[in-house]
Amino acid sequence: MQAILLVLLLAWTAAPPAAAARQDQNPDEYVAQMKKGDAALRSRKYEDALKAYKKASSLHNKxxxxxxxxxxxxxxxMGAYKSAADSWADALENTSGDPLREAVYRNQRGASLFAQSQNGNDKRLKEAEAEFRAALALxxxxxxxxxxxxxxxLRQARDEEGLPELKAFLAAAPRAPHAAEAERMIENPRRARERYAPDFAIVTLDQQRLALExxxxxxxxxxFWASWCGPCKLATPGLTRLYKKYGDRPFALVAISLDREESPWRQYIDENRMTWPQYWDRGGRIAQLFGVRPIPTYIVLDHExxxxxxxxxxxxxxxxxxxxxxxxxLKRIPPTSSAPQRD
Structure with missing residues (x-):
C-alpha cells in the first residue's frame, strides 16, 4: 500500500449530478448508460462501470x-490514479460555464495527482497543489x-502555509468527515508526511480492549489471516517463534482474523496455542481500515x-x-522512550 492511501486523500466529494444530455445521438440511451455506470460503480463492478461510461461518452460525441x-x-x-487524472482533465476540457462543477473536478484531479506522488518533491504534488488552489478560486x-x-x-514540509489552511477548513466545516484527521495533523504535521496507522480499538479473544494508543x-x-487460509497456516510456526523471541522487548504481535465463522477460528487458536492477542474481524472493519485485501498480510508499525x-x-x-x-x-526506539528496554 502506498503511503498516500492514508485517506485517499481524501478527496471524494461526490460528483455533481449529471446534467441533461445535449449533444447525444440518443438521449435516452445516454442517460441509461450513465445510470448503468453509476450502479456498477456503487457495486464495485469497475469494468462494467467503465464500459457503460465509455458508451455514454460515445453517444455524447465524446x-x-x-x-x-x-x-x-x-x-x-481501482487505484489507477494516472488514468483518473487524465480522465478528470478530459472532464475539465468539456466543462464550460459551470464554475462550481469545475471546482469539484479540479479538486478531484488534484486528489488523483496527489495519489501518484511519491514524496514531498514530486512534481505531481505541485500540480495537485495548483489544482486545489484553482478549485478554491472557483x-x-x-x-x-x-x-x-x-x-x-504539509506533505511538502511547508507547515507555515499548510496549517492555516487546515485551521480554515475546521472553521468552515467543523463536523466534516475529515475534521478529526485535520486536528491530528495540526497537532502533528508529520502525519501528512508519514503513514500513521489509523486509530482503532478492538476487544480480543480474552475479552480485553486493545487500542492503537x-x-x-x-x-x-x-x-491479517484466517484459519481456512493455507499460507496463513504455514506462517503460524514462524509467528510463534517471533512472539517468543521478542516477548521481553517492547514488541506486540496482534492477530486479526478474517474467518467467516467463529468456531474454526477459536479451534485453530487453541490447537496451535496462539497466546498473543487475537481478534475476529467479523465484517472486515479493521482490514478495511488498513486497506488489506489478500491474506496473509503483515504490517509492521514502529514505536510511533x-x-x-x-x-x-x-x-x-x-x-x-x-x-x-x-x-x-526495535533498535530505533530512543532510550528515553517509556517502553521497557533491554540492556
Whole structure:
C-alpha cells in the first residue's frame, strides 16, 4: 500500500449530478448508460462501470464532462490514479460555464495527482497543489479542497502555509468527515508526511480492549489471516517463534482474523496455542481500515505508530524478513522512550 492511501486523500466529494444530455445521438440511451455506470460503480463492478461510461461518452460525441467524470471515479476506485487524472482533465476540457462543477473536478484531479506522488518533491504534488488552489478560486466554500490544499502543503514540509489552511477548513466545516484527521495533523504535521496507522480499538479473544494508543512505544506486527487460509497456516510456526523471541522487548504481535465463522477460528487458536492477542474481524472493519485485501498480510508499525512495512503473502523468506524488520525498528526506539528496554 502506498503511503498516500492514508485517506485517499481524501478527496471524494461526490460528483455533481449529471446534467441533461445535449449533444447525444440518443438521449435516452445516454442517460441509461450513465445510470448503468453509476450502479456498477456503487457495486464495485469497475469494468462494467467503465464500459457503460465509455458508451455514454460515445453517444455524447465524446463531449460529456459527466461521462469522463464517471470514468475518472472508476479509475480512482481501482487505484489507477494516472488514468483518473487524465480522465478528470478530459472532464475539465468539456466543462464550460459551470464554475462550481469545475471546482469539484479540479479538486478531484488534484486528489488523483496527489495519489501518484511519491514524496514531498514530486512534481505531481505541485500540480495537485495548483489544482486545489484553482478549485478554491472557483468556489472558496469547497471545504474539502481547502483540506486537501493544507495536506498537500504539509506533505511538502511547508507547515507555515499548510496549517492555516487546515485551521480554515475546521472553521468552515467543523463536523466534516475529515475534521478529526485535520486536528491530528495540526497537532502533528508529520502525519501528512508519514503513514500513521489509523486509530482503532478492538476487544480480543480474552475479552480485553486493545487500542492503537495502548501500543504506543512498541514495535507492532499486525497479522491479517484466517484459519481456512493455507499460507496463513504455514506462517503460524514462524509467528510463534517471533512472539517468543521478542516477548521481553517492547514488541506486540496482534492477530486479526478474517474467518467467516467463529468456531474454526477459536479451534485453530487453541490447537496451535496462539497466546498473543487475537481478534475476529467479523465484517472486515479493521482490514478495511488498513486497506488489506489478500491474506496473509503483515504490517509492521514502529514505536510511533507509523506503518513501516507491509508484506502480502507468505513464502520461505517471510519469517526472516519480518524478523529483520522487527529488529530494525526495535533498535530505533530512543532510550528515553517509556517502553521497557533491554540492556
Amino acid at each position: 463531449t460529456s464532462a459527466e461521462a469522463y467524470a464517471g470514468m475518472a471515479r472508476v479509475y480512482d476506485a 468556489d472558496e466554500t469547497l471545504a474539502i479542497a481547502r483540506f486537501n490544499l493544507g495536506v498537500a502543503l 495502548d501500543l504506543k512505544g512498541k514495535v507492532v506486527l499486525l497479522d 505508530g507509523i506503518v513501516r512495512t507491509t508484506k502480502e503473502g507468505w513464502g520461505p523468506g517471510t519469517d526472516g524478513a519480518l524478523d529483520g524488520e522487527i529488529g530494525k525498528w
